[in-house]
Amino acid sequence: SSADSLVSRFCPEKTDLKDYALPNASWCPDMLNLYQEFLEKTKTDGWVKLPSFKSNRDHIQGLKLPFGLAVASDKSDWRIFTRCIQEEGQGYEYVIFFHPSKKKSICLFQPGPYLEGPPGFAHGGSLAALMDETFSKTAYLAGEGLFTVSLNIRFKNLIPVGSVAILNVDVEKIEDQKLYMSCIAQSRDQQTVYAKSSGVFLQLQLEEESSQ
Amino acid sequence: AWDLCTIPLDALGTGVVAWPSARSYSSEVVHMDHSLPNPSWSKDMRLIFDQFMKKSEDGSWKRLPSYKFTSSKRLEEVKIFFPDAKPVKEESLSQARLFPRSLEEGLGFEYAMFHNHVENRTACILQGGPYLQGIPGFLHGGAIATMIDSTVGMCAVLTGGAVMTANLNINFRRPIPLCSVVVINSQLDKIEGRKLFVSCNVQSVDEKTLYSEATSLFVKLDPKKSSP
Numbered sequence: 001s002s003a004d005s006l007v008s009r010f011c012p013e014k015t016d017l018k019d020y021a022l023p024n025a026s027w028c029p030d031m032l033n034l035y036q037e038f039l040e041k042t043k044t045d046g047w048v049k050l051p052s053f054k055s056n057r058d059h060i061q062g063l064k065l066p067f068g069l070a071v072a073s074d075k076s077d078w079r080i081f082t083r084c085i086q087e088e089g090q091g092y093e094y095v096i097f098f099h100p101s102k103k104k105s106i107c108l109f110q111p112g113p114y115l116e117g118p119p120g121f122a123h124g125g126s127l128a129a130l131m132d133e134t135f136s137k138t139a140y141l142a143g144e145g146l147f148t149v150s151l152n153i154r155f156k157n158l159i160p161v162g163s164v165a166i167l168n169v170d171v172e173k174i175e176d177q178k179l180y181m182s183c184i185a186q187s188r189d190q191q192t193v194y195a196k197s198s199g200v201f202l203q204l205q206l207e208e209e210s211s212q
Numbered sequence: 213a214w215d216l217c218t219i220p221l222d223a224l225g226t227g228v229v230a231w232p233s234a235r236s237y238s239s240e241v242v243h244m245d246h247s248l249p250n251p252s253w254s255k256d257m258r259l260i261f262d263q264f265m266k267k268s269e270d271g272s273w274k275r276l277p278s279y280k281f282t283s284s285k286r287l288e289e290v291k292i293f294f295p296d297a298k299p300v301k302e303e304s305l306s307q308a309r310l311f312p313r314s315l316e317e318g319l320g321f322e323y324a325m326f327h328n329h330v331e332n333r334t335a336c337i338l339q340g341g342p343y344l345q346g347i348p349g350f351l352h353g354g355a356i357a358t359m360i361d362s363t364v365g366m367c368a369v370l371t372g373g374a375v376m377t378a379n380l381n382i383n384f385r386r387p388i389p390l391c392s393v394v395v396i397n398s399q400l401d402k403i404e405g406r407k408l409f410v411s412c413n414v415q416s417v418d419e420k421t422l423y424s425e426a427t428s429l430f431v432k433l434d435p436k437k438s439s440p
Contacts, residue, residue, distance in 0.1 A: 057348045065348065069387075077342060078390065081352035084315055084343035091314070114314035123311035124377045125361040129354025136346070136353070148353035152381045 003100050006141050021052035026089020030164040030188050031110045038097045050096045055080050063206035082133045090114045103171035105138040110164050121158035128153055134169050135181050135199035142171045145179040145201030153197040165194050177203045247278040252318025256393040257339045260417050264326045276325040280313040312362055319343045332400035334367035339393045351388040360426045363396045364410040368430035371400050372408045379429040386423050393417055406432040
């Protein structure tokens with residue numbers, strides 16, 4: 001099915017590219033435990049761990065943006081925003097698990113000290129960015145969603161730097177070439193809701209790069 | 213919303229603040245004002261900066277300084293609002309940086325903010341660098357969201373003192389090319405008790421292209437309660 005081919009293209013079995021969505025020394029125990037929990041689910045329940053490369057260009061190898069949008073010179077040193085801070089543990093530590101048939105995603109997020117807003121807490125913008133990023137990957141794999149049309153975020157509580165937030169994303173509907181998604185970000189024990197949001201993405205099919 | 217180091221103490225609602233021990237980095241780094249031209253700024257960025265500086269000559273607009281690190285003084289002031297917050301490990305606290313200033317020159321957010329206190333407007337000129345990519349060749353929606361939040365937040369803070377973002381609602385009309393320059397124009401629409409309503413748009417420098425529009429709600433923090 002097209003959904004399966006989107007996923008398999010997105011998750012190459014063999015690649016030299018560095019996958020940033022893997023545990024490292026900066027991951028706190030909660031982050032590691034949750035990661036293991038979901039890794040188990042990839043074996044039994046149909047979940048897929050999404051790789052996370054340095055640039056979205058790496059995720060769409062062999063494909064290109066349609067006419068008019070393709071940028072002439074896409075420099076190789078350009079990086080995706082949510083992987084902009086390279087020092088382990090200092091910026092965004094996150095991993096996304098996607099369920100193709102349920103059209104759901106779960107993102108485990110551990111914000112580092114370079115994401116500060118109010119002292120000791122993650123900048124609201126950093127959570128907004130990760131919600132947009134999780135929506136973006138979900139929209140793409142669930143229905144070739146490409147552009148953010150709108151983001152509506154209701155912030156409830158601040159995320160302490162170094163702790164884990166879990167983002168649950170669902171595709172509510174796909175209509176008029178748009179994907180409508182919802183997200184709730186909360187603490188591991190679900191006692192604290194950090195924010196709720198909704199996102200709308202526009203579908204746009206990527207084209208095959210013509211062979212040269 | 214925590215970019216400014218000079219929130220008047222009376223806006224915080226208490227008059228007592230303890231002066232904490234100094235952090236362990238050099239004062240030059242701490243006090244460097246990043247809202248000034250540097251070699252990574254493109255011609256367009258310098259032009260729009262000069263335009264705003266010209267507007268500041270008659271006193272209506274004012275350029276806002278912007279620092280990489282939240283000063284220790286601000287830290288103590290802000291702790292009053294989060295008495296339940298567990299202290300973060302000392303090593304990671306001293307590494308903390310204000311998010312939009314956390315990348316090296318030219319790679320991330322190059323920006324400067326200007327405020328008009330008569331009209332309650334805050335404008336932010338922004339050059340989004342190569343590490344802020346979303347769709348190849350364009351600025352990540354989350355990066356735009358971060359700067360919109362920072363700009364409307366600044367507008368709210370300068371009017372209402374210590375505030376927190378409650379709602380952020382962004383409509384994206386066109387993707388922004390990476391490394392281009394845009395202007396985020398925000399204004400305070402109204403105040404209702406502890407609520408501040410701020411809206412903004414994101415345009416090209418020549419104002420011919422509208423990239424995004426946003427509305428937001430901020431809530432004034434209450435020093436007596438642990439959450440707003």
